[in-house]
Amino acid sequence: MAAPPGPESIALLERFVAALKAQGVVTEEEIAEQIARTDRASPEIGARMVARAWTDPAYRELLLRDGSAAAEQMGVSMAGAPPLGVLEDTDTLHHLVVCTLCSCYPRMVLGYPPHWYKSAAYRARAVRDPRGVLAEWGTVLPDGMELRVVDSTADYRWMVLPQRPAGTEGWDETRLASLVTRDALVGVTLPMVAERAAA
Amino acid sequence: MQDDAPPPATHDLGGAPRFRCTPVEPDDAAPPDAFGKRVDALRQLLARKGLMSVDELRRGVEAIPEAEYHALGYYERWLRSISGIMVEKGVVPAEALKP
CATH class of the missing domain: 1.20.5 (Single alpha-helices involved in coiled-coils or other helix-helix interfaces)
Structure with a gap:
């Protein structure tokens, strides 16, 4: 705290x-x-963007090409905000976002950064021992999955587009968005179906 | 890193060994307290009015001596930076900030 x-x-x-x-x-x-x-800005905005990208290929293409434009399309004003880049997770690649120098964070679509994101421990360790950091959230990546750590800056902000979890076939956008947490958008956790269903 | 490379600046924490064994406390809530929200709002307002940029905020934060940097909270660092820059620019008189 x-x-x-x-x-x-x-x-x-x-x-x-x-x-x-x-x-x-x-x-x-x-x-x-x-x-x-x-x-008013909160991770629910980022979650809606991810859920739409999971269900709408044209929106996914826009999100990955121009995150700021994709945010504007969801009704978010990006005026005055640094550009938003979106990192696409795949079967073989996972992304983790940090700001080693300070606390740069895509605030327009995720709200205030949490305290841990600004902490010296996270900033120092995310680039040196990222898998150890993920383990503190209980996140264990499958064997062989590459982990790429991306440093946000004052001039460019990053958000993760996680993979759509299995077992969500036929879900609508609202239900899918409920799986996407702030932490998943930073990359310290993965969207989970079972955990949410049990909650 | 080369042996003759200068040590990283205080804020340049990427890979810093001193925090190698410090756990990250993952469950903290995001919204800052009332103090933090107020400082945050001032920074945005001053930026919108063209009185300061994010880079200036960063310069002010990065100029805080190391011992103070780690003793102050996040938005306390911001307040030091923002108020100092407004004095530098003559927006508010230095005397007004003295106890």
């Missing part, structure tokens, strides 16, 4: 906001609106 901010930081934030307001730079209403706007 992230530690709460220290009292000096809380006091600095109060002074900083007061100074910005005094200079006419921001208003309390603008801050509240911005928080509300950011809160």
